Amino acid sequence: MRPTSIPIIAATAFIALAAMAPRIDEKASEAPDMVVLAPQVFLYPMAGDFTRGGKPAAVPLREMRPPRPLAIMRREVTAAEYRRCIEDGGCLDVPGLADAGEHPAVTVSWRDATAYAAWLSRRLGATYRLPTDEEWAFAAGSRFTPLAAQASGNDPGAIALAAYEREAALAVAADGATNANENGLFDLTGALAEWTDTCYRHVELDAGAAPVVNCGIRVVEGSHRTYMPDFIRDPRAGGCSIGAPPRV
Amino acid sequence: MPRLFEPSMDVRRIATRLAPLAALAAWALAIPAFADPLDLPRERVTLVAPPFVHAHEQATTAGPKIMEFRLVAEEKPMVIDAAGTTVQAMTFNGSIPGPLMVVHEGDYVELTLVNPASNTMAHNIDFHASTGALGGGTLTLVNPGEEAVLRFKATRAGVFIYHCAPGGPMIPFHVVSGMNGAIMVLPREGLSDGQGHALHYDRVYYVGEQDFYVPRDDKGHYKTYKAPADAFNDTEKAMRSLVPTHVVFEGRVGALTGKDALTAKVGETVLIVHSEANRDSRPHLIGGHGDYVWETGKFANPPEKDLETWFIRGGSAGAALYTFRQPGIYAYLTHNLIEAVELGATAHFKVEGEWNNDLMTQVKPPSPIAAEGSSTALAPSRAPVRY
Numbered sequence: 001m002r003p004t005s006i007p008i009i010a011a012t013a014f015i016a017l018a019a020m021a022p023r024i025d026e027k028a029s030e031a032p033d034m035v036v037l038a039p040q041v042f043l044y045p046m047a048g049d050f051t052r053g054g055k056p057a058a059v060p061l062r063e064m065r066p067p068r069p070l071a072i073m074r075r076e077v078t079a080a081e082y083r084r085c086i087e088d089g090g091c092l093d094v095p096g097l098a099d100a101g102e103h104p105a106v107t108v109s110w111r112d113a114t115a116y117a118a119w120l121s122r123r124l125g126a127t128y129r130l131p132t133d134e135e136w137a138f139a140a141g142s143r144f145t146p147l148a149a150q151a152s153g154n155d156p157g158a159i160a161l162a163a164y165e166r167e168a169a170l171a172v173a174a175d176g177a178t179n180a181n182e183n184g185l186f187d188l189t190g191a192l193a194e195w196t197d198t199c200y201r202h203v204e205l206d207a208g209a210a211p212v213v214n215c216g217i218r219v220v221e222g223s224h225r226t227y228m229p230d231f232i233r234d235p236r237a238g239g240c241s242i243g244a245p246p247r248v
Numbered sequence: 249m250p251r252l253f254e255p256s257m258d259v260r261r262i263a264t265r266l267a268p269l270a271a272l273a274a275w276a277l278a279i280p281a282f283a284d285p286l287d288l289p290r291e292r293v294t295l296v297a298p299p300f301v302h303a304h305e306q307a308t309t310a311g312p313k314i315m316e317f318r319l320v321a322e323e324k325p326m327v328i329d330a331a332g333t334t335v336q337a338m339t340f341n342g343s344i345p346g347p348l349m350v351v352h353e354g355d356y357v358e359l360t361l362v363n364p365a366s367n368t369m370a371h372n373i374d375f376h377a378s379t380g381a382l383g384g385g386t387l388t389l390v391n392p393g394e395e396a397v398l399r400f401k402a403t404r405a406g407v408f409i410y411h412c413a414p415g416g417p418m419i420p421f422h423v424v425s426g427m428n429g430a431i432m433v434l435p436r437e438g439l440s441d442g443q444g445h446a447l448h449y450d451r452v453y454y455v456g457e458q459d460f461y462v463p464r465d466d467k468g469h470y471k472t473y474k475a476p477a478d479a480f481n482d483t484e485k486a487m488r489s490l491v492p493t494h495v496v497f498e499g500r501v502g503a504l505t506g507k508d509a510l511t512a513k514v515g516e517t518v519l520i521v522h523s524e525a526n527r528d529s530r531p532h533l534i535g536g537h538g539d540y541v542w543e544t545g546k547f548a549n550p551p552e553k554d555l556e557t558w559f560i561r562g563g564s565a566g567a568a569l570y571t572f573r574q575p576g577i578y579a580y581l582t583h584n585l586i587e588a589v590e591l592g593a594t595a596h597f598k599v600e601g602e603w604n605n606d607l608m609t610q611v612k613p614p615s616p617i618a619a620e621g622s623s624t625a626l627a628p629s630r631a632p633v634r635y
Contacts, residue, residue: 054615096331099469155603156610157514157575164577164598168506204616212616 031124032081033074035184037139039066047133047219048201048211057205064134072131072139075186076104076194082116090119094233104192110218110230113195133198133219143181143188145224166223193222193235200227288356292316295347298429298498299453299510299595301521304350306448307438312354314399319346320362321371321390321412323476326426328460328494329501329592335462336476337499338369338412338425344499345456346410346429348521351402352436358399359384365393368475370414371422375400376563377408377431385413402433406546407565411525420487420526421480424461426499428525430454430565435547439519439540439569442550447540447569449519453510455531457524457560457582457593460494461486492527495582496592504595510580512572514601520580523565529593531568532557532583535576538568557583574608575601 044064050057080101085091092115096107108116113130120128137144180186188194200217220226220235228235291313296302319340326337326344340346351357357378363371370391374383378400381387388396412427413419439447462470463482470493473479486493497504504510512518517539522531531538540551543558545566552558560566572578578597581588588594 049614051613051615054612054618056613155575156608157599157601157603160576161598161600164509164596168509202614202616209616 031126032077032120032128034071035074035139037066037070037072037183039069040138041065042138044134044137046203047196047198047225048203050203050205052205054204060205064138066135066138070135070138072135072185074184076192077116079103079105081105082108085116085119088119088123090122091115096234104187106192107233108195109233110195110228112233114197130195130197133196133221133225136194136196136221139183139185140188140221141182141185143185144221145189188221189223193220193226196221286314288312288314290314290316290358293349295319295341295349297341297343297347298345298456299504301348301350301432301452301454304434305352306434307446308352308436312352312356314356314358315349315351316358316360317349318360318362319373320364321367321427322364323367323369325472326499328462328496328499331470333462333470333494334472335425335460336473336479338371338422338427338476340373340410340412340427340429344426344458345454345523345525346427348429348454349410349431350434351431352434353402353405354436355402355433356399357402357431358397359388360395360397361388361390362395363390363392367392368477369418369422371412371427372396372414373398373410374413375408375410375431377402377404377406377410377433379403382413383410389414402431404546405433405435405548406542406544407432407521407523407567408545409523409525409563409565417480417484421476421483423525424459424483424487425476425479426458428458428523429456430521430523432521432567433547439547441540441553447551448517449569450516451512452519452521454521454523455497455504455580455595456499457522457527457529458494458496458499459492459524459527460496461489461491462493464493492587492591494592495527495529495587497595501592504580506596509577509596509598512597512599514572514575514599517569517571518597520568520570521565522560522568524560524562527562529560529562530557530583531560531566532581533568533570533597534579534581535574536570536572536578539571540569542567572597572599572601574604575599576603 041063042065044062045059046062050059078101079098082091082094082097082105083101086093091112094107094112097105110130117128117130131139181188196219198219199213199215200219201211201213203211216230217227218230220228288311293302293315295317320342322339322342324337324339324342325334326339327334337344349357357375359373361371361373370389372385372389374385376383378384380400384398384400388398390396408431410429410431412422414422437446441447461483463479463486465471471482494501502508520531522529538552538555538558540553541555541558542549542551543555543566544561545564551569555568558566558568576599578599579594580597581594
């Protein structure tokens, strides 16, 4: 049966901001709610595409440890917060911003997100920026699911169907209150995706050649990892010839 | 099945002029030899909401029937995109488009059109498949609280639009508010390739394309209204731009994607009936084709073969037959890609089955570009390499 109503928010990208060792000053009341995570060793599946001898290779796992405590926003930037940046001239207007202020700011590109971080930094006198993919993975903890579940075998039809079913099953978290991870972060694995600052790279593991790095494409995290050009505001337009994504 | 004789006006006129014999003539008209269409077997059809189609025979050896349908004009707010944009929709049976009716050539379509008292507008129905009275429109105009019954003979095989046409600017207003659908009149012997070979389908889907013209406020946000009449003035201005704000299948963006995607199996033959009551469209199946396509939708014409994209003229329906040969996800969309991707006219097929490597193989997965004489080379990068 078809539902009679549709959630306000479509599958779109929004931003999370990380601030490394922020200096909290007099404008602290406007400062985002931050979670500070103590450094710990964690296992990080690297971002990018990896080949060995020209054939797809497993993603290398690295043991990593943040060099210092990581301060990261507890939840996504909201539509109301983003609108304040627009009104202040720090951000461009975006078409898909929800009317409901408490909704995450959606349909923002990496460029929009970066502009927001720069504006917030100026306004609050502290350094805010997008998290790197490693930082996002560390903060997401048990919710970090970088690898899209693969159908067994190499049947392109079965792989496409499995990916489609997975996407179709995603739901937007209407309220972050019930889905915090063990670090107290909300909305990590809903139908929305979050920008990271990490550039796309393709690594040939055998040849010893330098990786191909393209910073016009950034790593996007959420229910699984993907890569999108930095100017894309609506992930439906992220290069998929299928067109409109599964409805959320 | 004996050929039926219908009482003609000539017979009645003769009866009138021969007054002394009027009683005898009346008696003569009443005897079974002058079989009235009402004596035909009747079949009451329960309609189902698109994209599905009520059960029916593709070919039939039975004689003509009176096929009874009931459409209820339903005015109600409907959400047409993921942002929650809401229009005061006017519908047949509550869905956009209205349900697909299926009969056979030579059958009689007997439609009861109901306009519940809770509605605010007059409605009627114009069947492109019918002959006379503006497609039945002048015989079916019903005010809230009324119903009318129309019977017409399905004399031409094909897929045809039906739509509300209550006069003047109300005609486009009702049509772009959702009040349209289609009827499929199958040849009694079923579909054929035009060269004597029968064609069959394992599934049939009805895709109704709808263009919406939703007015915006000063800030560019879509406006909402309490009733269709409240929406009319603004909507008429938006309609006159001829630029739709939404072009969708089944009444809303994403109605045929995700959990509601259409399904099929490799080896199955699917008939896709596509209608657009107001505006041109260009259906295309990404990753597949139209094996047999009745682009203009009329089955007395031989279908075209192996099409990549076909054309649905505004105000018409077409039909495409395709046998899926490869599993996976297909997009069925209008190949004005702006309308498909930006405005919503995209559906998906989920097709299960075994991959055919002969038809397609990934010879080399995405990898660094191999320059001559070396195994890898740097691809262009928009920013300095920092690794």
